[in-house]
Amino acid sequence: MVKKVAALDDNKCIGCMECMFACSRRVGRGGFDKSAIYVRSAGGIERGFVIVVCRACENPPCAKVCPTDALREREGGGVILDEDNCIGCGNCAQACIMGAIFWDDEKNKPIVCKYCGNCADYCVHDVIDLVEVKAGA
Amino acid sequence: MQAKDMNRVLYINLAKKAITIKQREDLFAEYLGGTGVAIKLLEEECPRGIDPLSADNPIIFAVGPLTALYPSASKTVAMFKSPLTGNLGESHCGGRSAMAIKFAGYGAIVIQGSSDIPVYLAIHGDDVHFRDASSIWGVEAYTVGRILREVEKGSGVRTIIRIGRAGEKLVRYACAVCETYRHFGRLGLGAVMGSKKLKGLVISADKSLEIPEAKRKEYKKVFDELQDVVVKTDAMEKYHDLGTSGKIFDLNKIGGMAYKNLASGRAPTEIARELSGENFAEKLLSRRVACSQCPVGCIHLASLREMYEPGYYFKTTTIVYDNEPIWATGFMLGVDRAEDCLRLIDTVDRVGMDVMSTGVILAWATEAYENGLITKEHTDGLELNWGDVGVYLEAIHKIVEMPNEFYQNLAQGVEHASSVYGGQDYALAFGGNEMPEYHTGIACYLNNLTGARHSHLDSAGYDLDQKLMGKEYSIEEVVEKLLKEEEWRQILSSLVVCFFARKVYTPEVIPKALDAIGIEGWTSEKLEELGREIHRAKMNFKFREGFDLDKLRIPKRIFEVPTPQGLLKEEELREAIALYKEKIGRRY
Numbered sequence: 001m002v003k004k005v006a007a008l009d010d011n012k013c014i015g016c017m018e019c020m021f022a023c024s025r026r027v028g029r030g031g032f033d034k035s036a037i038y039v040r041s042a043g044g045i046e047r048g049f050v051i052v053v054c055r056a057c058e059n060p061p062c063a064k065v066c067p068t069d070a071l072r073e074r075e076g077g078g079v080i081l082d083e084d085n086c087i088g089c090g091n092c093a094q095a096c097i098m099g100a101i102f103w104d105d106e107k108n109k110p111i112v113c114k115y116c117g118n119c120a121d122y123c124v125h126d127v128i129d130l131v132e133v134k135a136g137a
Numbered sequence: 138m139q140a141k142d143m144n145r146v147l148y149i150n151l152a153k154k155a156i157t158i159k160q161r162e163d164l165f166a167e168y169l170g171g172t173g174v175a176i177k178l179l180e181e182e183c184p185r186g187i188d189p190l191s192a193d194n195p196i197i198f199a200v201g202p203l204t205a206l207y208p209s210a211s212k213t214v215a216m217f218k219s220p221l222t223g224n225l226g227e228s229h230c231g232g233r234s235a236m237a238i239k240f241a242g243y244g245a246i247v248i249q250g251s252s253d254i255p256v257y258l259a260i261h262g263d264d265v266h267f268r269d270a271s272s273i274w275g276v277e278a279y280t281v282g283r284i285l286r287e288v289e290k291g292s293g294v295r296t297i298i299r300i301g302r303a304g305e306k307l308v309r310y311a312c313a314v315c316e317t318y319r320h321f322g323r324l325g326l327g328a329v330m331g332s333k334k335l336k337g338l339v340i341s342a343d344k345s346l347e348i349p350e351a352k353r354k355e356y357k358k359v360f361d362e363l364q365d366v367v368v369k370t371d372a373m374e375k376y377h378d379l380g381t382s383g384k385i386f387d388l389n390k391i392g393g394m395a396y397k398n399l400a401s402g403r404a405p406t407e408i409a410r411e412l413s414g415e416n417f418a419e420k421l422l423s424r425r426v427a428c429s430q431c432p433v434g435c436i437h438l439a440s441l442r443e444m445y446e447p448g449y450y451f452k453t454t455t456i457v458y459d460n461e462p463i464w465a466t467g468f469m470l471g472v473d474r475a476e477d478c479l480r481l482i483d484t485v486d487r488v489g490m491d492v493m494s495t496g497v498i499l500a501w502a503t504e505a506y507e508n509g510l511i512t513k514e515h516t517d518g519l520e521l522n523w524g525d526v527g528v529y530l531e532a533i534h535k536i537v538e539m540p541n542e543f544y545q546n547l548a549q550g551v552e553h554a555s556s557v558y559g560g561q562d563y564a565l566a567f568g569g570n571e572m573p574e575y576h577t578g579i580a581c582y583l584n585n586l587t588g589a590r591h592s593h594l595d596s597a598g599y600d601l602d603q604k605l606m607g608k609e610y611s612i613e614e615v616v617e618k619l620l621k622e623e624e625w626r627q628i629l630s631s632l633v634v635c636f637f638a639r640k641v642y643t644p645e646v647i648p649k650a651l652d653a654i655g656i657e658g659w660t661s662e663k664l665e666e667l668g669r670e671i672h673r674a675k676m677n678f679k680f681r682e683g684f685d686l687d688k689l690r691i692p693k694r695i696f697e698v699p700t701p702q703g704l705l706k707e708e709e710l711r712e713a714i715a716l717y718k719e720k721i722g723r724r725y
Contacts, residue, residue, distance in 0.1 A: 014434035016427035017236070021205070024345055025360065028353045030206040030654065031240050031345025032294065040293030044283065045317060045426055046438060046455035105343075124368050124432045 001132040002076035003115050004056035005037065013049040013127045015039055019119035026118050036102060036113040037128075054078060054100045054113035056133045062092035062101055062112075071112070077133035081112045138242055138344045140655045143170075143202060146178070147243045147265070149258065151333050152192065152250030154267045165244055170201030171633035172227065173671045174245055175216035176678065179225075182247060185681060189220035189325075190307055190332040192251035198238060199245040201633040202656050205236040206346065207360060208367045209638035211428035213238060214630055219324040220332075221309040221494070221550050222569030224682045225675060226324040227590045230298075231428030232316035235633065237296040240342030252334040257299070259289055262343035270336035277301050277487040278314040281337060291341025299337030300327040301489025303537045307331050308548040310494035310571070314486065318436055318457035319428070322491045323592055324570065349655045356653040363650065366641045368432055376435035376637055377425065381460035382414030391701045393577035393602070394464065397471045397523055398500035398563055399694050402576045402701070404468050412467040417458055417475055424455075428635070435637060441479045456483045464574035465496025470503070471523030484530055488537045495536070497571035498551045499529055505560040515543035515558075552690075562693040567591050568684070576695070578602035578702040580615050582710060586689050587717050588623060589675040594636055596623040606701060612709060616716045620672075627671035628664050676721055686718045 007013075017039055020032035027034050037053040056078030063071045063079050070085035071092050088108040093101040102111040117130030144165040148157045164174045175197045182195035196217045203210040213234040219226030238246060241262050248258075255270040273281050278301035285297050296315060303311035304327030311327030312320045321327075330336070348356050367373065375383060388394045389409035392402040403409075410416060423440035427433060442453045456479045466472060466481035485492045499521075505511045506521040513520065517540050519528050539545045546554045551571055555564030565572040567585035573593040575581040580598035588595025596619040605615070625644075626636065634642045642650075644661035651659050676684075696705050 014425055014427040014432075014436075015429075016432050016434060017429045018208075018432055021430055025357060028348045028350065028356075029345040030348055030356075031342070033240070033343065033345040038293060044286070046424065048424060122364065122432075124373075125434070 002056070002074060002078065003117065003130045004078055004133050005053050005113060005115060005117060005120060005128055006055070006131045007051040007053070007128050009127060010049060010051050012125045013039065013051060014125055015041065015045065015049045018122045018124070019051075019128060022119045022122040026116070034104065034111060036111050037119050038099075038102065051128060052098060052100050053119075053128070054115075055098060056115065058135065061095040061097075065091040065095045067091065071110070077135070078115060079112060081110065083107070083109055086110070138346055140346070140349070142242055142344075143239070143244050143346070145243050146245045146247060147260070148247045148249065149265065150249045151252040151256065151267075151335060154252075156265050161244070165202070168667070168671065169628070169631040170204070170244055171199050171212075171214045171631040172216075172627055172675075173631035173667065175199040175214050175227070176671060176674045178245060178247055179216045179678065180674070182249065183218055187218065189218040189223060189226070189329060192333065194218050194329055194332070196248040196326070196329055196333070197245060198234075199633075200235045200239045200243075201631055202654065203632040203634055203650060204239045205430045206654055207430070207634070207650055208364050209431045209433060209641065210632060210634045211235055211431045212630070212633045212635050214633055215313070215321045215326050217326060217329050218682070219569075220307070220328045221325040222591065224569070224684050225589055225679050226326065226329070227675075228321040228323050228326050229630065229633075230313070230315050230319050230321045231431070231635065232296060232319035233294070233429050234296040234298060234315050234319075234340070236429040237294065237340040237342050240294070240344050240346075241340050242344050248333065248335065251332065255334045255336050257285065257335070257337040257339065260338065260340040261291060262341070270334075273336055274305060275302065278489040279317060279487050282314070282317050285337060285339050289339040289341070291339070295339055295341035297337065297339050300330045300335075301487060303488045303490040304328055304331035305336075306537055306539065306548070308490055308537060309550050310491040311489055312491045314489055318426070318438065320491075323493065324590065325491075327489050346654070352653055352655055359646075359650050359653040363641060363646065364432070367638060370640055373433055376433050379414035379418055380425070380435050380437040380458075382417055382437070382458060382463055384414070385460060385463060386410065386413040386415065388574070388577075389468070391577075391603075391606075392699065393575055393599070393701050394468055395565070395572070395574050395576045396468050398469065398497075398504045399565060399576060399698055402698050408468075408473045411473060411475055412463055412478065414460075417463070421458075421475060421479065431635065433637065439479055441476060441483070454483055457486070458482060461573060462492045465493045468574065469496040469500045470529060472526055472529075473524060477526040480526060481529060481533070484533050488533060490533070490536070491571075493573060494550065494571040495533065497565050498536075498547055498554065499532060501551045501555060501560060501564050502532070502547065504563055505555075505558060508560065510559050511543065515541070517541055517544070561690070565692055565694065567691075568689065573599075575599035575602070576698065576700050578605070578700045579612070579705055579710060579713060580605070580619060582691075582695060582705065583615065583619055583713050583717070586691070586710075586714060587619070587686070589672065589679060595626070596620070602700075602702070612713045613716060616713050616720065620717065620720055624668040624672045625665070627668040627675075631667075631671060673721065686714055689714060
C-alpha cells in the first residue's frame, strides 16, 4: 500500500509550523518556501488552523491537466512529478481545489508532496501522520 | 537567500516615505543580532536627550542568526526610547513576527521619522509600501488585525503588528499587538508608533535560507538534538499544559504574590484557586497555540460566552491569558472571578495597553481613592472599589480617552500620577516601570530596580528568590547571580531564542548551532564575554539618558509587607544596588 500525509486531528494543531520547516529542511533550506505542506489560521487564530497537504486523490485532477505528463498518477493514489518534463504552466496548481500544489518561484515549477512523512516526524502534537492510502476513502 | 542576507537592515523613513537597505555585516558579525545589534542601532539612531514621542525616536526591530532556523527561536526584539521611563525601551514578542522579518529577508528594521498622515507599512519581502491608514485610525487593535488580514497578502507566513486607540492617544504604556494574542507589551512601543502615526506593519515572508551544502547534515543533526531537548525538557510540559499561569496558585501559597496593590503578599486561598492556571484551563481554555518554529505552544486562549442582551443574544469572545495578565487584572485589583479577569484583559487588549502597567496603575488609583487623595471629581464620577469590574472597565476607557487632567496623568504611568497626587509610598513602579507580581524577596526587587528594562525577565530575580528560600546567602551572592543571569540573557535575546527555552540553549550548544548554519568561530567564552558587553552597552545608554542607580525611588510598601523570606530592609536593598553599581562600572 502506498502512503500519504494526513491531518488526523487539526484541532490539536498549535500552528507552530514545524512541519513546514521540516519539509524545507529536507532540501537544505531554512524556512518554508520549498514546503509541500502549509498551515494557516482558519481566519483568525482563535478559529484554529487549516493544514493544507496533498491528500493523494484517486484519479487526481492535477495530473489530468498536465500537458507534458510531467505530473503522473502514482499507482494506488497521488502523483509523482518529473521536474525535467515540467514546463511550469501552472495548470496543476489551478486544478487542485485543495490548494495543495505549491509553487517554487526560483524554479518556476510546482512543489508536490513526496509522501515521505518527514513533516510528521516533527509534529509533536500528533496532528499529522503518514497513513496508508485507501481506495475510495 | 544566503547567510550574508541575514545581515540586511531595512531603513524606513516615515517622513520621506523612503526606504534604504544596507548590509550591516559589521554589526551582525560582532553582536550576533537581536538585542546586541538593536542596542548598537539605537546608539546610532537615537540622539541624546530626545523626547521619546518626537519624530527623532527610532523604532528598531531585530531578529537573530538562529531565528526560525531552530526550535523556539521565535522572538523579535524591539528597541526604542521608552515614553514611560524616558529611558531605554526594549520589548520582546513572538507570534509570527520573527519568522516573518527573517524570511522577508532582514536582520533588522529601523523606522525613522514621523508620517504626516496615518500610515501602515506593508513589507512583502523586498516590496515595501506605505499605505494610507486614515480609515483604520481610531479602530481597536483586534479589528485592525482582521482588516489587514483581508486586505494584505501572505496568509500564514506573515506578522501583523498594530496599535489600538491607546497608542494613537499616546498612553505612555500603550503596547503593540501582534497576531492578536501576542504583544510588544512593556515600556510603550505602542505610543511611539502612535506618535509616528504608524498604525501597523504587515510583514510577509517570501524567502528561505540556503544552508551551505557542506553543513546540511550537521544542521539537521544539531536541529534534531535541540528539538529533542525542547520536547523532552520540563519546559514542554510546564508551558504547554497550563501555560505560564500554572505557577499562580503556588506563588500565592508561599506569599510571594502582590495582592490588592501589595496590601498583602497573598490572596485568600479560595481566590487563588479561582484565579489559578488549573481553574482557567478546566473552565475556560479553548485552544493552545504556538509562535512559529516552537513546538511548545504556551499561548493559552480562553473562550468567554456571555449573554449581552436579553432574548438569547450571546457572544463568544476569545481572550488570551497568561500569568501576568491574570495577576494584574485579578490579584492586583481584588477581582475574584476568572471570567472578570478575562473581561478586563479583553478590553485592555482591544485598546492596546500594557496589561501589567494598567493593573498596577488602577490598583494605586483605588488605594489613593480609598485614602481620599483623589475624589470623584478626579475620577470623572467613578467610584473606584476593589473588585468592581464594571468601574474598572470604564476607567480603562477613560485612561485612553482622557476626559480630564486626572486621566491624562494616569496615562503617563503610576510614577508620574503619584508625583502629582501623592501616595508614592504605594506607587509600585521601579525605574519608572510598573512592577510585576513578585514579592518573593530581595532578588526580585533588585531585578526590578537594576534590570536594564526594569522587567522581571531581565534577570529573573523571582526565580532566584525561590531557589534561595531556606538557604544561607549573602547580598553579594545575589548581586553576582542576577548580573550573570542578565548578561547571559543578552546572548539568548541576540540569537534570538525564547527565554522559556533557556535551558536548551546552553553556552556549549550555541556555537554548534551557529556553526551548522555557516556562522563560524564562536565559543562559550566568546559568547559570555559578548553578553557582558551588550549588557554594559545597554546600561551605558541608560546612564547617558540620565539613569542613576543612586537616585532610585523605592516605594515604602515593599518593606512593610512580609515576603516569603520575611520583611525586606531598605538598607540591604540599597547596599545591594551599590554593590551592583560597583560591579558594572560606568563610562558616563
